[in-house]
Amino acid sequence: MTDTRNTALVVGASRTLGLGLVAEYLRRGWDVIGTVRGSRRTGLHDLADASEGRLTIESLEMTDPEQISALRDRLAQRTLDLLFVNAAITRGDLPVGEVPTDMFTEVMTTNALSPMRVVESLRPLVAPTGTIGVMSSSQGSIALNTRGGQDLYRASKSALNQLMRSYAARYAEDPRTLLLVDPGWVRTELGGPGAELSVAESVPGVAETIERHRGRTGLHFVDHEGQVVPW
Incomplete structure (x- = not known):
């Protein structure tokens, strides 16, 4: 019997x-691969223990390009229905x-450059x-920034949004769905x-938004309620 479960990284x-x-x-019945930094035990390990083999854990320091390449090589035989970068x-x-x-460089590297390196490198694994x-x-929306503050994070x-937009333009003929997701203001x-929101209140909406956009080509900037976020 063929295993038809979806797989998310x-x-x-x-x-x-x-x-x-x-x-x-996992609750929705998917197989999941989750990454952690280093070897310290986390809540992800507890989930894996209870997942009956549906959750596997990979180590990744996302700011290290060599580790990204090594992860791609380790997963070369897997096909992903969803690649989601959260960092x-x-x-x-x-x-x-x-x-x-040095702070500017650290935040920009972690929040903008490294996620795009992951997307660029692991793209071939996505169906x-x-x-x-x-x-x-x-806070990445220029149009919504009417109060200022959090200059570097914003x-x-x-920058992440713009880099993703450039990625989408470069692969304009690619049928994959591309999403920038705002999870809301989460504790x-x-x-x-x-x-305003707990993780438990935000996450189902994020997953549902991803699911509703499945099969829609091009890039979409949306929030956890499926609403379009202005650029």
């Missing part, structure tokens, strides 16, 4: 939104003029009918304790 799955997304796809850091709310150069998604943010997400280390 969630990059950055050790905690909060990434971990929640893995749990949601971002913030280093405080500083006006851009006060941001040290022609599959989806490539990246966790973005409404800029990194805007994570990034969102803070005063955020």
Whole structure:
């Protein structure tokens, strides 16, 4: 009997939104591959123990191009229905003029350059009918930035959006669905304790938005409720 379960790769799955997304796809009956940094045990390992083999864990430091290539080689025989990259850091709310150069480089590399390296490298593993998604943010929207603040984080997400747009233009004939997803304002280390949504409230909407856009070619910037986010 042929195994027809869908397979998702969630990059950055050790905690909060990434971990929640893995749990949601397991609940939906998918096979899931989740990545963690290093060898420390995380909540993802607990999920794997209870998954009856449907969740496998891979180690990946996303900012290391050699590790991205090694992951691609290890997964060369797998076909992915969904590649979803979830990774971002913030280093405080500083006006851009006060941001040290090394901090600027670190945030931009982690939030914009590294996710796109993953997308570019692992693209061949995604089925022609599959989806490539990246966790973005409404803070990456230039149109919605009417209050300022979080200069570096906003800029990194805007850069991610622009790089994804360039990727979509370069592969304009590619039938895969491309998504930039805003999960909403979520209570994570990034969102803070005063955020509107819990991970459990955000993640089902993220997964449902991904599912509703399945088969729609081109790039879509949408939120966890499926609404279009202005650029």
